[in-house]
């Protein structure tokens with residue numbers, strides 16, 4: 584492909600990504616993979632270049648652009664070398680007209696700015712994300728880990744965490760293939776640390792997804808006790824099985840919940856759990872480094888729905904705790920409505936709960952909980968809180 588044709592391909596892809604973000608369709612990565620499946624003439628360098636154009640345009644525009652051309656014209660305003668490729672030649676985009684509007688630059692959609700927790704450093708939300716690993720204690724720390732992963736740096740304060748440069752192909756590394764390490768953001772590892780799970784406990788990971796945090800809980804429990812991974816989406820839970828095998832975490836039980844009737848499926852656990860982790864569905868504002876297109880999908884109405892759903896999940900999670908047990912609420916989001924205010928509202932609705940103060944190596948206190956941000960901590964953005972059940 585010529586450099587000009589790569590720009591035209593990026594415009595076509597951005598058209599599809601913008602429509603998909605508007606209509607709740609597939610993610611950008613899926614659309615990019617499909618696009619190239621139908622275009623075998625594109626070589627690996629073409630694919631990399633087009634993908635790079637697409638993601639630069641996505642990162643640059645906080646608000647969903649009108650169309651793919653507006654997104655790329657916006658990028659061309661910053662980069663004369665891109666503007667020069669709009670030359671109207673074969674397979675090239677037509678030249679940029681004088682005064683043609685491009686998508687405006689920005690990090691955070693305007694409506695969302697006042698909703699972000701006050702200490703959030705907005706410019707760092709779109710930075711490059713490293714690859715963080717968790718050394719899997721279930722397999723022991725191998726003596727040759729440094730030889731297997733010479734580029735891995737320790738993360739201060741998190742003994743099991745290692746940090747690799749962005750884009751490191753970890754899935755080809757023997758340490759990953761043997762289950763010696765898991766890919767997990769240091770912030771997620773800190774949330775599991777805040778759970779303080781111990782061998783022999785009964786622990787429920789209520790929004791387990793494909794089990795990233797479940798596997799870390801399993802390691803903290805040294806494979807002993809009862810660990811239940813619950814979710815409402817079968818395909819997500821199904822991905823946990825092979826991961827648990829690879830990690831040597833074979834004591835995990837999975838529980839598929841019926842959306843809107845979750846309490847029924849959880850009845851036998853009422854009053855039994857030492858720890859319940861609610862890693863709730865959220866706006867994902869803390870993960871834009873890895874998923875910048877999420878900004879184009881979030882709307883005020885969707886945020887309202889998420890806040891209501893988080894409150895509902897917290898309310899059916901609470902009865903699972905034994906007296907003295909701990910409910911850990913976590914989101915990879917940085918809006919106060921989903922974080923600080925959500926926990927305050929839970930405490931207002933429910934008597935018999937106390938906030939447990941946290942003292943952790945990364946992050947800072949925020950309201951009843953703890954805040955991690957890319958700018959302050961180099962992790963994804965998270966809010967989490969630990970609540971102790973004081974009365975039955």
Ligand SMILES: C[S@@+](CC[C@H](N)C(=O)[O-])C[C@H]1O[C@@H](n2cnc3c(N)ncnc32)[C@H](O)[C@@H]1O
Nearest residue numbers: 789790791792794795796814815816862863864
């Ligand atoms: C932030 S993700 C969890 C990520 C996962 N804990 C991890 O560490 O990889 C939120 C999960 O909540 C699940 N979920 C949404 N609504 C739920 C509900 N009502 N009950 C239980 N899980 C739910 C979603 O399917 C999704 O997998």
